[in-house]
Amino acid sequence: MGNPDVTQTPDTFDLEVETLIIGAGACGMVAALAAHEAGQDVLLIEADPMPSGSTALSAGLVPAAGTRFQSAAGIDDSAARFAGDIQAKAHDENDLDLVMTMAETAGSVIEWLADSHGLPFSLVTDFDYPGHSRRRMHGLPTRSGQELIDTLRAQVEALDIPLICNRRANRLYSGGIRVSGAQLTLPDGSTETVGCDRLILACNGFGGNRAMVSEYMAEIDNAVWFGHDGNRGEAIHWGHALGAKTRHLGAYQGHGNVAHPHGILITWATITEGGVQVNTLGQRFWNESQGYSEAARAVLAQPDGVAWVVFDSRIADIARQFEDFKQAEKQGAVMTAETLEELAAKAGLPSDELSQTITEIPMDGVDLFGRTWGSTSLAPPFCAVKVTGALFHTQGGLEIDPLTAKVRRATQGTFDNLYAAGGAACGVSGAGDSGYLSGNGLLAAMTLGYIAGRG
Structure with missing residues (x-):
């Protein structure tokens, strides 16, 4: 053209x-x-x-x-x-x-x-x-x-x-x-x-x-x-x-929750219902409740430009109403484990850091990033998806x-x-x-x- x-x-x-x-x-x-x-x-x-x-x-x-x-x-x-x-x-x-x-x-x-x-x-x-x-x-x-x-x-x-x-x-x-x-x-x-x-x-x-x-x-x-x-x-x-x-x-609209390398959108419900994003060091790096558009830059700023969204089976049940999430499961993008240690091993994340990150979430409180938490904590079985930041449209x-x-x-x-x-x-x-x-x-x-x- x-x-x-x-x-x-x-x-x-x-x-x-x-x-x-x-x-x-x-x-x-x-x-x-x-x-x-x-x-x-x-x-x-x-x-x-x-x-x-x-x-x-x-x-x-x-x-x-x-x-x-x-x-x-x-x-x-x-x-x-x-x-x-x-x-x-x-x-x-x-x-x-x-x-x-x-x-x-x-x-x-x-x-x-x-x-x-x-x-x-x-x-x-x-x-x-x-x-x-x-x-x-x-x-x-x-x-x-x-x-x-x-x-x-x-x-x-x-x-x-x-x-x-x-x-x-x-x-x-x-x-x-x-x-x-x-x-x-x-x-x-x-x-x-x-x-x-x-x-x-x-x-x-x-x-x-x-x-x-x-x-x-x-x-x-x-x-x-x-x-x-x-x-x-x-x-x-x-x-x-x-x-x-x-x-x-x-x-523009970005999105910081696109499965990598699968290229499948992972619904932000994985975050809003109590999930978190961690980098390759097993550490959270921002207030995820701000929104998925600004999440793109936050994720891209992490080592290798990737992160892991960590949630649990309760949240996965909610996410399955979206066809994209079901496709991500079919393609093996969603990892599941009974313990955080096992999940860390599957994802290649440092086990101690990931466990500490999850256990330090202040239920019914506000964390150091300014995110407010409810009373429902993550519970086994746990899930994780490797994600990156994407540009969706201007x-x-x-x-x-x-x-x-x-x-x-x-x-x-x-x-x-x-x-x-x-x-x-x-x-x-x-x-x-x-x-x-x-x-x-x-x-x-x-x-x-x-x-x-x-x-």
């Missing part, structure tokens, strides 16, 4: 549609469903042979407040409380209007997908995510992002919404504050052009572009890339060429108007018909990695995709 660029509108297009959506991850497909429901003529294009995106690599969990799923579980929540949690995690670095829009929209989107499109959402009720003051994570039965992608795709196909894969957009056509269409590249190198009345960028961020990662977030450029390789930063390139505003390009992007998802211009106002959503738009994770609240990625994908799609 050549460098994504912007040029003048051609005399004619090969095809013309009302709404063209670039990218068929969760964001693009939600936008397509919303646009179709609004009566628009929609074309959804995807660079890959099949839709997947970063969503397929995630647990597929979407945070939302005030839903009927929460009410059924006896959970009292509100958009205002949710927005407060987002801002607290991001140190008030976000656009408050954008935060409130997402927080107020998320519940409606979840219930719309459930009621109008049959997505079988349910609430995660057996553990807490860092930074969330209420249990508000909604997911499909397997707690798998791949299931979310497959279910959305099935609905797109059932409604006969045109979805064309193996088409990578590499050029936008524009005349001033309007975008008139895009050029698409086919696998054989040939091209075709599509004109449109509206263009929605749902092509995610730039985590797969190592040069851009090094430029904007050098502290994580040595991490395992755990996102989708198609995240090459086209939206940012086009935005710069068009004169769009960008914001927080140094923001959180900065094109600045948008929160109410319309239209892209803002660097001078003033917005483009007439250019929208950005999901990873293509600036999210609500602040300026770095520590501002990422669990689920922020899919929160932006679902809410902004819905807003942009409805137009």
Whole structure:
């Protein structure tokens, strides 16, 4: 693929549609469903042979407040409380209007997908995510992002919404504050052009572009890339060429709990339910309760850039609701032992140090790192997984108007018909990695995709 660029509108297009959506991850497909429901003529294009995106690599969990799923579980929540949690995690670095829009929209989107499109959402009720003051994570039965992608795709196909894969957009056509269409590249190198009345960028961020990662977030450029390789930063390139505003390009979601060398995500429930991370010396090295995004840098700073997450069979039972964890067990990434001494031997950790680390956890107290502990201690059989730090996706992007998802211009106002959503738009994770609240990625994908799609 050549460098994504912007040029003048051609005399004619090969095809013309009302709404063209670039990218068929969760964001693009939600936008397509919303646009179709609004009566628009929609074309959804995807660079890959099949839709997947970063969503397929995630647990597929979407945070939302005030839903009927929460009410059924006896959970009292509100958009205002949710927005407060987002801002607290991001140190008030976000656009408050954008935060409130997402927080107020998320519940409606979840219930719309459930009621109008049959997505079988349910609430995660057996553990807490860092930074969330209420249990508000909604997911499909397997707690798998791949299931979310497959279910959305099935609905797109059932409604006969045109979805064309193996088409990578590499050029936008524009005349001033309007975008008139895009050029698409086919696998054989040939091209075709599509004109449109509206263009929605749902092509995610730039985590797969190592040069851009090094430029904007050098502290994580040595991490395992755990996102989708198609995240090459086209939206940012086009935005710069068009004169769009960008914001927080140094923001990203990391994860410090990816099984190594297996490359499988280990749910953070292994930590929140009482597990710890130790380095190769058998010692804890930080306050794990801060969150899994900032855990990436903490783990990468340890000897050999790895750590071990240590938990027990009780926690493993909770983790098995996630398909990723079951796959990690099948591939032998999860070690089990009746004693800490035996676990240390299997993991190659110093036995005395590991035993001392675990026994010194102050039940019903606060440790030296500032982590607060409950009354349930780790008990045999014990478990451990070797993990490393990873970059999942970028959180900065094109600045948008929160109410319309239209892209803002660097001078003033917005483009007439250019929208950005999901990873293509600036999210609500602040300026770095520590501002990422669990689920922020899919929160932006679902809410902004819905807003942009409805137009």
